[in-house]
Amino acid sequence: MLNYNGELLAFEDVKISANNRAFKYGDSVFETVKVLNGKVVFWEDHYFRLMASMRMIRMKIPIEFTLEFLEQEILKTAQTIDSQKPLRARLSIFRKDGGLYKPTSNEVDYLIEVDEINSVEKSTYRVDLYKDFYLYSGHLSTIKSNNKLLQTLASVYADENDLDNCILLNERKGVVETINSNIFLIKGDTIKTPPLTEGCLKGVIRKKVIEILSENKEYSIEESAITPFEIQKADEVFMTNSITGIQSITHYRKKEFATEITQKIKASLKLKEITGK
CATH class of the missing domain: 3.30.470.10 (Aminotransferase class 4, branched-chain amino acid transferase, N-terminal domain)
Structure with missing residues (x-):
């Protein structure tokens, strides 16, 4: 219905x-x-x-x-x-x-x-850059509108190249998000995600993860611009959206990422989902 x-x-x-x-x-x-x-x-x-x-x-x-x-x-x-x-x-x-x-x-x-919802977290998750077209780093990109042609084209590209997802870039060649999720990089005890000024969606789960990390003294959270080069240097990379919650990215080109810290963050998010706090 x-x-x-x-x-x-x-x-x-x-x-x-x-x-x-x-x-x-x-x-x-x-x-x-x-x-x-x-x-x-x-x-x-x-x-x-x-x-x-x-x-x-x-x-x-x-x-x-x-x-x-x-x-x-x-x-x-x-x-x-x-x-x-x-x-x-x-x-x-x-x-x-x-x-x-x-x-x-x-x-x-x-x-x-x-x-x-029938989707489950994938143990192996491969991504690469989508560079045919770019997201514009303006305020309209931060809302969920029906204008998703770029995401549609990136999805076709991912399917043609046996990828699970693609990383989208803005007109400055900075990392913005994936096709359907916000993105986070972990390097040491620092966790980074692009700021809204890069053109990324103002994601609800993005907000919740930032809240979780801001309360955790083990890690520092940064909202700052990310270059594609930084992805290859990261220890872990994960994505967030309201349906999947958190999905680890395990492979980017020839780089394979760990998932241990991501799984801890995912457990904290599940608790928030249940309690609503």
């Missing part, structure tokens, strides 16, 4: 117009969240990021779009899935039909999709 503007409908009964602005112009933002034990994991962080994204692209936020309302709409949709597994929910918000580049209205519609 899909949730279209609050109404639960079978997939085939959802009628999206040919004038849908998400389809025509990528005029949409979205949040992908994990539903675990009947709760939306880290929902408050996702909600405030979503509201900030809507304001940034000048969508009119409906008065009913409260934290509680949208959470209940996600859980209402999740309850239509008969499964004991964790669930992935995607909440898409798009401007109402009409107009060319200039919309006729800033009011919005929304669609919620839910399915099971």
Whole structure:
């Protein structure tokens, strides 16, 4: 079942117009969240990021779009899935039909999709750089919009080259993120991740990992620019997103990475997921 503007409908009964602005112009933002034990994991962080994204692209936020309302709409949709597994929910918000580049209205519609999470952490995970096109290091790159053509092309490249993922670069040739995740490098007792000014997504799990590391006296966390050369010098590299949580990168070109520290951080993140703190 899909949730279209609050109404639960079978997939085939959802009628999206040919004038849908998400389809025509990528005029949409979205949040992908994990539903675990009947709760939306880290929902408050996702909600405030979503509201900030809507304001940034000048969508009119409906008065009913409260934290509680949208959470209940996600859980209402999740309850239509008969499964004991964790669930992935995607909440898409798009401007109402009409107009060319200039919309006729800033009011919005929304669609919620839910399915099971069947992915597991891979013990071997290979990545390389994607250099055909670059992410622009501006504020629009930090939000989850439907404009994902670069990520689509990088995914095709990864598939053609037997890679699990690709590392994306910005126009300054700095490391930004992977196709679907933020990225962290571990070297000694220092853990680095690119700052938002490099164009990386303002990831919820990125934020949680920074919180975990900031409270851990064993390591220092830095948000600073990273060059591709630094990846080869790292001891460990890992990725973060809201569905997988943390995934170790084990191979980059001829370099093979350890995973011990990453696994400790992953255990701390799982505890946060369960407790919500």
